[in-house]
Amino acid sequence: MKERIGVYICHCGGNISDYVDVEELGKMFHEQDGVIISKDVMFACADSNQKAMVKDIEEHQLDAIVVASCSPKLHLHTFKNVASRAGLNPTNYVQVNIREQCSWPHSDKPREATVKAAGLIRAGIHRVSHSESLDNIEISVTKAVLVVGAGVSGMKAAIDLARLGNEVFLVEKDYFVGGRIAQNEKLFMSGQKGKDVVTALYKEMKTLKNITLFTGASVDKVSGSLGNFHVDVKVKPRFINGKADKQVVKQAMEECPVYIYDEFNLGLAKRKAIYKNYPEALPDVPVIDAEALKDESDFKAKYASVFNFNEQEEVLSLIVGSVLITTGYDSYQPKVGEYGYKMLPNVLTLPEFKRLMELSPEKLIYNDQQIKKIAFIYCVGNRQTKGPNKYCSRQCCTSTIYTSLQLKEKYKDITAFHLYRDIRTYGKQEILYDQSSKQGDFYFKFEEKEAPVVEQKGKSLVLKFKDYLTAKMPLEVEADMVVLVTGMVAREDSVRISEHFKIPIGNDKFFNEIHPKLKPVETVIKGVYIGGSCQGPKNISESVQSSLSAAAKINALLKSGTVSIDPVIARVNGDACTWCGKCAEVCDYTAIKEVDSDGKRIARVNKAICTGCGICAPVCPVNAIEIAQYTDLEIESMIDGFMEAVEIKEREISTEVAEDTNAVTMKEYPQLWKNILQTMNGIKKSIPEVADELAEDKDIVTYHMMTMNKYSVVMAAGMDDKEEYYYYKIKNQ
Amino acid sequence: MALVNPEFAAEITKYGAGDFKACFNCGNCTATCSLSTTENSFPREMIRYSTLGLEDHIKASLKPWECYYCGECSAQCPRQAKPGELMMSLRRWLTAQYDWTGLSGLLYKSLTLSLTAFVLVLAGVIVFASSVGFELEKMVRIGHYFEMIAIGSVSLFILLPNIIRMWWFVIGKPKVKVPIKSYFIALGDLFVHMFTQKRYLGCDDNQFRWFEHFILVIGYLTLLITTVFLDWFSATNLFIIVLGYMESLVIFVVTVDFVLDRIKKKKEVSKNSQPSDWFFVVGLVLLGFTGFLVRLFIDFKILEQNSWIYLIHLMVLVQWALIIVPFGKWTHFMYRSFAMYMAKLKVSF
Amino acid sequence: MTQDQKKPKILVFSTDKISDPGIDQAGLRKIHYAPSVYVISLPCSSGVKPRWIMHALEKGFDGVFIAADGHECSYSSKCAEHTNQIILDSQALMTAKGISPKRIRMAALCSVCAEPFASHMENFSKILSNLDSTKD
């Protein structure tokens, strides 16, 4: 029980005190409530008040504080820091929201607002009186990071993490690094070749001794938690003899009699059963499709030195402090018949079309037909109002337009039709859109509900649609090829990844960050971060930005060898617990494990994993589990606080009048106000003059002067000679 | 269903259109145009039709004629698609479509062809002059007959069929229903527009240009009457003589101002001169100037000694009557007036 | 006592990251709801213990409202299910004590759901008032 509590009730310059009788509340709490100090203050967050609070805590040996002011979302940390500075454990601080949840929504009923505020503050006092001093939990961490996925995001992050001195394990599912960007001949805006970027990153990685790359590898098992994840990585065999003569291997690749489906080229070409994704693919070690070569005993005999069919799958166990997921995306795969896909011969997706372009250096020929007129249909599989993919993939508009520019450059005689829903070439990418229209590309706008219909007509395809740029006129366009601009979707195996690492998946199936603005690369699993397009559609630079910020976060986390985590977590009362396992069942993070405690089976919470969500607490049949800071005592005492009767005198003055005068009767102005008023003593001054005199920032003075003006502490007094600034003077002087 | 014709844009470019395919359909041009209305909005729609190559839609439209080329839209276009310039090109293209001989189109598209035509006509005049032994009296008399015959036959065989074709594209083919009596009621509009070009007044800040245009048309038409029907060059009546002087002077002054504008290229409208524009204004300047000189020479009684001046005048006149009037920019004046007339017909029911 | 003080007292359990910001926003935009609404914010709506609900109802609250995260919950994809179970458990306890199960309600509220919050309060108030008047 805390018995030396300090209570500060904030006017918020009138935002609160205009409606809630703050002064009356300031007089309401006394020693019998455990309250030693109770004050109403003009601005609780003002520097001067913070200093006064520190002084109060020290002088009066306060053991807990309550500030009734704005929403804790704004100033919780401000006042926790005040507590810390005064040597008080910040968990003994409670903020009561009497602005957003009292004075403002009840500005129509000032008296009731005051009654409610009294209840809220009393609840806060009760809560803080039961508060415990909790220290952050310290965990020692391994300075190693697992990066899953060696696309551009993963490689960039791995390089940065390694440079900062962390051990990095980079795991790539494919046998070669680079991910999707290697499938792009050129990358938009910079015009760089995708493969060159991959090569450059790979070379850079190779200069760093502390990066270990696993290709053909996937995460198999994960246990442990922040600081000490135990991860099993399964590495598939390549079936190639590492010591074989390079020349012989090359010859074998050339002579290999078996062709197989070429995944890298999305089926637009065939590849040999001994292959690399593309000639320069890295690591420079071919892969052998053992299954396909099953019956080729002559060939196998001839090149026996090249093969190593005895190679086995390997499982490696790694211990890492943190994990970065950069698994990227899949391209949306249209359904059979969607815009004629897989039903009409010349309908391809954008990724397929890009492969076709790269494979056609001279003329664009497909199905023995020279392609001259190409129609792009945008937003395929994206921005579905009915379907599951509600989002926009951000990069496909630009990618398509860039492809269209490339087409003209490469094959000259090309007509491109763009059937779009909206063009989203944001930022600098807008230039490409401009170029494309200027080069003579055709743009049409259709609506999702009236999607274009693609039909075969002789050798060409006909697209029928209503063009919203031509007063919805029904139009027909003839093209040799239709390209479906397919957006990004979450990877098929993202469910598996999410199960391994327990990271949540959103409705759109991409991995979820904690907060898109405030914690954009963090997941609810401590120590597991996400970067790049596995989190949602991003272009390359956005992907790299996010994975690098995740890398920076991870580095900061692991740097000191220990991490300190919030003490607001679940705890089990060992005496009461009977190990029924219910809590463990509902915990999505597997934070609860059965342990032996002096011969008794009970539940134990892994502090490093528990998120403090509290989901386990209500399910316990014997009420043996609770969350720190949300104990029964705290919550129930708050409820009692709300219900305690309060006697409030009717305020004598009505709010209208109060607006004019209350500012003048305020007991305490923030220090800056006092200073400003001092400089203006009897003389009118402009804001720059005041700022100069006080050596304060002009913007800050402006802000305060405006507030003082609003609360009638000062008033305008004409313009200066240059008609640039207003003069202000003290009101009632 | 209208089929998109990607080839059309290239065709229209030959008539002088700019980079109109850069248009991204923002609609600023239409919003800024002071002649465009909610019911009858342009130029964006015309740009769209041109981009898509919807020829029938363009042919059925009178909108290109409603634009008086103030250039405001081109100045406001964020994509520098020059919508005003496109409207101008569409007028040229339409003129070529209306013209059953097809000559207009050829002359618009090819400068070489235009120049050849001018040279041929020039040669013809010289051959004729030499055949009469450069005798002034014969030249003047035949010249006068030529004027009358040319006016008659050009009107009858070229201009009239072309107007009928225009009617067919705009009203006949799209099956617009027009009651017969409207054709008479609307005649008033035809004449008002022909003589006053009053729609110009709707353009912002253009009162002066309208005024210039107005007196030019009046001057031109009256000079035509004065020379052809009042036989200015042979007239003895002082009033007719002075009238002719004044008219040719007006034409000369106004057209010289137009020429200077085109050279200075300050105003949006004067920035993009096509050969056909030059032929038209220069033709007018010369017509006014040489006519003026011929009459001056007559009055000073020195024409006998200087019959070359009449020869030059005749050359200009023949070029004008055989090329510029039937196949050149002159027809704009006529189609524009008829467009107003047909617009009235279209809304009359 | 004024009219308004007879308004039913409602205890709202909100969540720190999602519904509480929504309720804050109602205040920010001065969207009025009854001053007899009190809010306690928790990490997750699936962490409300039925005994807290019982405590509130026994201490004089007329109703309890859970402003749940629904599908937006960043802790658990099954959050809505869990919260629902809490409601069911509480209702069982309430029925045992002769309290109408209608005195507890739940709805998903997002971080900008200002108007929806106010109208939920309005509706719930009406329901609670009706319950009281039929009892009398």
Ligand code: SF4
């Ligand atoms: S980026 Fe463009 S094509 Fe891609 S989903 Fe968004 S609007 Fe559609």
Ligand code: SF4
């Ligand atoms: S509070 Fe409970 S349910 Fe939530 S993470 Fe911790 S142990 Fe698991």
Ligand code: SF4
């Ligand atoms: S639910 Fe309660 S009793 Fe059961 S294991 Fe968990 S803490 Fe122990």
Ligand code: SF4
């Ligand atoms: S202002 Fe330019 S870009 Fe906009 S609609 Fe007109 S021509 Fe097109």
Ligand code: SF4
């Ligand atoms: S040039 Fe002038 S009149 Fe013609 S469309 Fe443009 S704004 Fe309208």
